[in-house]
Amino acid sequence: MSERPVPPRHLWWLAAGFTVWCSALVALYAIHGIGCAFGWSTGSLRLWLAATLLAHLILLGWMWRDIARSGPNTDFGPTGAFLHWAVIGTLIAALVATAITFGPPLLLATCI
Amino acid sequence: MSEPIEQPSQGATALRLHRELAAIWGTGPGLQRLAAVNHSIIGKRMMITSFVFFAIAGVLGMLTRVQLATPKGDFMDPETYNQVFTMHGSMMLFLFAIPMVESFAVYLTPKILGTRDFAFPRLTAYGYWCYLFGGTILTVALIAGVAPNSGWFMYTPLSSNLYTPGVNADVWLLGVTFVEISALSLAMEIVVSILKMRAPGMSLDRMPIFGWYILVTAMMMIVAFPPLILGSILLEVERAFGLPFFDPTRGGDPLLWQHLFWLFGHPDVYIIFLPMAGVLSTIIPVFANRPLVGYRAIVVAIVALAFLSFGIWVHHMFTVGIPHLALAFFSLGSAIVAVPTAVQIFAWLATLAHGRPRWDVPMLYVFGFFFIFVMGGLTGVMVAMVPFDWQAHDTYFVVAHMHYVVAGALAFPMLAGFYYWLPLLTGRAAVHRLAVPAFWLVFVGFNLTFFMMHLTGLLGMPRRIYTYQGDEGWNWLNLLSSVGGFVMTIGFALVVIDLIVQLRYGRRVCRNPWGSATLEWAMPIPPPSYAFASIPSLGPGSVQIAPGDLALSLARGEGYLGFARNGWQETLGVHMTTGEPEQLIVLPQPTYLPLFTGLATAAAVLALLFKFYLLSLVAALVTAGLFVLAAQRAGLACDYGPMPVGHRVSVPPHTEVAEAPAWLALISTLVADSTLFTSLLFGTFYLWIAAPNWPSAIAPEPSRMLALVAMATLAIAAAAARGSMRAVAAGGKASGWISLAVLALLAAIAVAVGSIAGVVPHPREHALGATAAALLFYVALHAGIGLLFLVSNFLRLGAGFIAPRRILDLRLTRLWLDYTFVTGVIAIGLVLALPALVTVLGARP
Numbered sequence: 001m002s003e004r005p006v007p008p009r010h011l012w013w014l015a016a017g018f019t020v021w022c023s024a025l026v027a028l029y030a031i032h033g034i035g036c037a038f039g040w041s042t043g044s045l046r047l048w049l050a051a052t053l054l055a056h057l058i059l060l061g062w063m064w065r066d067i068a069r070s071g072p073n074t075d076f077g078p079t080g081a082f083l084h085w086a087v088i089g090t091l092i093a094a095l096v097a098t099a100i101t102f103g104p105p106l107l108l109a110t111c112i
Numbered sequence: 113m114s115e116p117i118e119q120p121s122q123g124a125t126a127l128r129l130h131r132e133l134a135a136i137w138g139t140g141p142g143l144q145r146l147a148a149v150n151h152s153i154i155g156k157r158m159m160i161t162s163f164v165f166f167a168i169a170g171v172l173g174m175l176t177r178v179q180l181a182t183p184k185g186d187f188m189d190p191e192t193y194n195q196v197f198t199m200h201g202s203m204m205l206f207l208f209a210i211p212m213v214e215s216f217a218v219y220l221t222p223k224i225l226g227t228r229d230f231a232f233p234r235l236t237a238y239g240y241w242c243y244l245f246g247g248t249i250l251t252v253a254l255i256a257g258v259a260p261n262s263g264w265f266m267y268t269p270l271s272s273n274l275y276t277p278g279v280n281a282d283v284w285l286l287g288v289t290f291v292e293i294s295a296l297s298l299a300m301e302i303v304v305s306i307l308k309m310r311a312p313g314m315s316l317d318r319m320p321i322f323g324w325y326i327l328v329t330a331m332m333m334i335v336a337f338p339p340l341i342l343g344s345i346l347l348e349v350e351r352a353f354g355l356p357f358f359d360p361t362r363g364g365d366p367l368l369w370q371h372l373f374w375l376f377g378h379p380d381v382y383i384i385f386l387p388m389a390g391v392l393s394t395i396i397p398v399f400a401n402r403p404l405v406g407y408r409a410i411v412v413a414i415v416a417l418a419f420l421s422f423g424i425w426v427h428h429m430f431t432v433g434i435p436h437l438a439l440a441f442f443s444l445g446s447a448i449v450a451v452p453t454a455v456q457i458f459a460w461l462a463t464l465a466h467g468r469p470r471w472d473v474p475m476l477y478v479f480g481f482f483f484i485f486v487m488g489g490l491t492g493v494m495v496a497m498v499p500f501d502w503q504a505h506d507t508y509f510v511v512a513h514m515h516y517v518v519a520g521a522l523a524f525p526m527l528a529g530f531y532y533w534l535p536l537l538t539g540r541a542a543v544h545r546l547a548v549p550a551f552w553l554v555f556v557g558f559n560l561t562f563f564m565m566h567l568t569g570l571l572g573m574p575r576r577i578y579t580y581q582g583d584e585g586w587n588w589l590n591l592l593s594s595v596g597g598f599v600m601t602i603g604f605a606l607v608v609i610d611l612i613v614q615l616r617y618g619r620r621v622c623r624n625p626w627g628s629a630t631l632e633w634a635m636p637i638p639p640p641s642y643a644f645a646s647i648p649s650l651g652p653g654s655v656q657i658a659p660g661d662l663a664l665s666l667a668r669g670e671g672y673l674g675f676a677r678n679g680w681q682e683t684l685g686v687h688m689t690t691g692e693p694e695q696l697i698v699l700p701q702p703t704y705l706p707l708f709t710g711l712a713t714a715a716a717v718l719a720l721l722f723k724f725y726l727l728s729l730v731a732a733l734v735t736a737g738l739f740v741l742a743a744q745r746a747g748l749a750c751d752y753g754p755m756p757v758g759h760r761v762s763v764p765p766h767t768e769v770a771e772a773p774a775w776l777a778l779i780s781t782l783v784a785d786s787t788l789f790t791s792l793l794f795g796t797f798y799l800w801i802a803a804p805n806w807p808s809a810i811a812p813e814p815s816r817m818l819a820l821v822a823m824a825t826l827a828i829a830a831a832a833a834r835g836s837m838r839a840v841a842a843g844g845k846a847s848g849w850i851s852l853a854v855l856a857l858l859a860a861i862a863v864a865v866g867s868i869a870g871v872v873p874h875p876r877e878h879a880l881g882a883t884a885a886a887l888l889f890y891v892a893l894h895a896g897i898g899l900l901f902l903v904s905n906f907l908r909l910g911a912g913f914i915a916p917r918r919i920l921d922l923r924l925t926r927l928w929l930d931y932t933f934v935t936g937v938i939a940i941g942l943v944l945a946l947p948a949l950v951t952v953l954g955a956r957p
Contacts, residue, residue, distance in 0.1 A: 003690075018416065021420075022422070025445075037956065038956045093412060105437050
């Protein structure tokens with residue numbers, strides 16, 4: 001076997017995409033709660049929410065591009081290729097989930 | 113028997129090996145059975161115990177249907193009805209569903225992954241005893257007429273002292289938390305075992321899909337249970353000591369309970385579903401005669417499902433007054449969670465469509481699952497839509513939906529798996545003349561019972577009412593629902609009869625009766641205590657496993673560890689991703705310690721229940737002492753270096769490697785712990801922003817000096833732990849460093865406890881003081897557990913278990929104290945910040 005073992009820390013990447021999704025949920029829910037509690041104006045609250053969402057989308061897009069561009073490390077053999085595919089799958093799923101879950105609600109009334 | 117005839121010499125080799133291994137791995141007869149730690153025994157016990165609780169909960173469900181069969185029913189009075197429906201839900205969820213899926217995982221996972229046992233057999237046994245004792249407490253309370261009566265999700269303020277003054281709610285809070293200890297301990301065990309203990313060569317991309325399902329489920333449990341454990345502790349503390357976390361008149365908020373409960377409650381649906389989906393993904397390819405379609409897509413779907421299921425807990429709270437924008441986050445999340453579920457459904461359908469399916473009893477239940485789960489999923493998308501949910505909330509429509517997704521997603525795959533793996537457990541086949549009618553009775557009865565509830569719900573029947581007047585238009589629907597319940601019960605009774613008949617008269621089957629390609633069939637049936645006489649190896653070229661041929665080879669000892677050595681229970685530890693052999697894991701043998709530890713834990717819980725707090729503290733200390741005692745018997749007391757494990761491979765024992773199972777186990781524990789801590793932080797901030805009268809609270813004035821002392825002592829303890837590690841690694845003595853760490857932790861505990869005594873406002877007067885006290889108590893508790901680590905280090909150093917090549921204990925202590933320091937700084941920092949937070953509240957419009 002000339003393949004190198006995939007380092008166990010690479011497994012964390014399987015959770016990376018949806019961890020960002022969770023981060024977006026926590027951040028948006030918290031900002032919304034604080035904004036409503038402290039009477040922020042609709043415009044500034046919506047702006048904060050949109051900026052937060054955009055930051056998470058950019059982060060996910062960057063992660064996807066970075067991982068996809070580097071391609072699977074052939075030194076890691078089929079296990080590495082499998083994990084690479086799975087990580088990209090989770091990143092795309094997380095990106096789509098973030099856009100669908102948190103994008104349209106920003107058009108709604110903020111604190112009613 | 114159609115198997116090839118073995119050569120006599122090879123047969124003799126296999127028999128000799130069997131006798132040697134059975135002597136090492138076996139559990140003694142009579143009372144020694146109570147010392148069992150073997151996963152096969154514990155798995156079977158969990159299955160039987162969970163089915164007993166299922167039967168009890170089923171009877172309770174039938175009682176509710178008798179009560180509701182006709183209007184103005186007087187079969188039960190309202191108080192009894194409250195206890196019956198509360199216990200039906202609680203038992204089904206906490207004492208049947210979760211333990212049952214865990215029992216499948218415990219019994220099957222090591223076998224499917226090609227290893228001999230789990231990484232921590234004593235923890236498996238302890239988990240079982242906690243489950244049994246916790247479940248028994250709840251059952252005895254039911255018989256005594258003091259069972260929980262506030263509904264299975266125990267909403268405050270109904271479950272608070274004011275409205276539930278007896279012990280009913282305490283029974284739920286303490287009993288369920290006790291059972292959750294079992295679930296958490298087993299989840300950690302499963303994560304470590306799947307990642308570190310597979311057949312050599314079983315890289316993650318070649319792991320049976322069942323392993324992925326169970327791995328992700330166990331990880332979900334590690335994160336899902338702590339919020340409920342925290343909520344239960346806080347509510348019990350409120351009920352017992354008057355700290356008002358959920359009392360709005362004193363700065364608490366009842367909605368905090370709902371958040372903490374559903375942070376557990378919604379993922380729990382998937383915690384139940386995913387292992388059953390793993391069962392389906394294992395069974396369907398076997399009966400379709402082709403490999404599973406979309407293995408990689410399913411792995412991605414499982415990961416997506418695991419995360420999405422956590423982010424939609426608020427869809428249980430659509431009617432509590434949350435602004436529309438926030439509701440929409442959770443509404444959309446609830447809708448898209450259907451996508452990864454659908455990926456799996458289509459993968460199963462594609463597997464069937466591209467294969468040559470054959471019908472047998474397990475496939476009948478697979479069909480039943482498809483029908484029922486898809487219906488439940490569709491009504492799930494309906495109630496995910498906020499306007500519809502507002503209409504259907506707390507009606508029987510939700511009861512129907514929940515039973516379709518939880519009961520359907522659980523019961524039908526469970527029975528499919530039950531019939532599929534029964535030949536493995538018993539060595540016999542099902543009796544078709546009973547199994548087939550049993551299926552149809554369960555299927556028809558289930559739909560008759562629960563489909564009608566959609567209609568009663570849409571007609572406005574609220575859940576949990578104990579009777580109705582008869583002029584609402586619900587009469588015949590309720591009657592049919594009750595009739596359906598009895599039909600379903602007859603079906604389940606027939607399944608039980610089938611099992612008994614099968615055990616007594618069932619046709620003996622040859623190994624691997626279904627033609628499966630997973631490793632659990634590559635062993636004698638029923639499986640021996642050691643599972644595999646030698647551990648299978650998945651060579652680089654072997655794509656499809658042939659369990660029949662492999663079994664004979666393994667029985668002759670031609671796999672890894674095909675011999676007995678030193679009377680040790682040996683198995684292999686592998687690299688997490690590639691599955692290459694990495695360490696020799698020596699497992700502990702049968703012991704009564706898990707039973708005694710479980711009994712001590714039960715004593716602590718019971719003493720709390722009856723408000724004997726000093727006794728409870730003593731029992732808790734005994735429990736901690738037994739854990740320390742258990743640690744004294746773990747590992748090896750001298751260096752062995754690499755030892756041969758077969759196939760010309762030598763690996764060191766687990767005591768001499770960096771990636772030992774215990775290391776990963778502590779990381780898993782800390783993940784669970786940090787989830788609980790994060791939930792506590794969330795609770796603090798939630799009360800700050802949402803509770804009604806925080807702005808009027810007296811701003812606390814915590815002592816900055818004391819806080820700095822606490823942080824400094826925690827830092828010293830963490831640094832001393834590093835010092836002890838370096839000292840031992842260099843061949844020196846560590847007792848000085850350990851003593852320093854002990855002193856630092858004692859000082860930290862003293863400061864934290866002293867600070868709790870000085871919290872303003874008094875923790876009983878306002879939730880502000882209560883949360884500050886909770887944060888400080890968290891710090892003191894972790895410093896206290898750190899002391900236990902250090903005591904264990906002392907004892908094991910003296911006994912020779914810790915040496916320059918064996919410093920795992922010290923690494924574990926360092927990791928714990930690092931965690932204690934980091935969380936301590938955050939917790940104390942938040943306590944210091946509370947005055948500023950209260951001041952900020954005063955400035956809002």
